[in-house]
Amino acid sequence: MFKLTILLLILTSCASKPSLKDKSIDQLLSSIRTEGEGKGRLGLQQQQYLFSYEALMKENTDWLLAATIPLHGEEVMVLPRLKESNPVNDTQDALQLRIETALNQHFKDKTLRPVSQSFINEMRSLLRFVNSSKLQIKKNCGEVSHEESTCTMDGEKFGITSVKDKVLIKKDLGQGHFLELEALNLTGSFFQRTNFFLRSESQKDASILSLELFWK
Numbered sequence: 001m002f003k004l005t006i007l008l009l010i011l012t013s014c015a016s017k018p019s020l021k022d023k024s025i026d027q028l029l030s031s032i033r034t035e036g037e038g039k040g041r042l043g044l045q046q047q048q049y050l051f052s053y054e055a056l057m058k059e060n061t062d063w064l065l066a067a068t069i070p071l072h073g074e075e076v077m078v079l080p081r082l083k084e085s086n087p088v089n090d091t092q093d094a095l096q097l098r099i100e101t102a103l104n105q106h107f108k109d110k111t112l113r114p115v116s117q118s119f120i121n122e123m124r125s126l127l128r129f130v131n132s133s134k135l136q137i138k139k140n141c142g143e144v145s146h147e148e149s150t151c152t153m154d155g156e157k158f159g160i161t162s163v164k165d166k167v168l169i170k171k172d173l174g175q176g177h178f179l180e181l182e183a184l185n186l187t188g189s190f191f192q193r194t195n196f197f198l199r200s201e202s203q204k205d206a207s208i209l210s211l212e213l214f215w216k
Helices: 002-016 025-030 094-106 110-130
Strands: 036-044 047-057 063-069 073-079 148-153 156-163 166-174 177-187 190-200 209-215
Touching: 025 156, 036 094, 073 094, 073 110, 094 110, 094 209, 110 148, 110 156, 110 166, 110 177, 110 190, 166 190
Parallel strands: none
Antiparallel strands: 036 047, 036 209, 047 063, 063 073, 148 156, 156 166, 166 177, 177 190, 190 209
């Protein structure tokens, strides 16, 4: 009887797990969290930083990530006015500066510096795309083929793939590099993890930079 009860619990758990099958692009995107609080992990070269964070979108559509890093205090990154395609931003926040400094050290080849310098802007572009319905930004998406699709928004291309219980959004940065957003652990209506990875086409399984957000 005990074994039967355990089996029924396992089957019920598997049956109730949310499925990505037949979800529209907008439904997939709206399931990806970009606001709230939780624990995070930033990987830069051989260093890792663990932190607690709060992320929110302000009324002016600035997206703000406030991270509290032990022994470093609070560091902030602001991605300005997601509603606009190319806002002017002359400020450098502490978290953004930490990331850009590490990337500049990694990309010692000056011909690859544009990849380093564009990372923050491309991360902002991914966040605009994920929040496009909320921000009322028009996008065009092709038909989903074998759980893959390509969308265009403001002249930029985004590749979307849903694999089992996760969603991947890929954006080409040129010069053999790409930025990938990974949404994992679908629970109820939302994924419980939102990860950003900067990768090289020559080493797709490794990441040059990782920013992982574990939502409460």
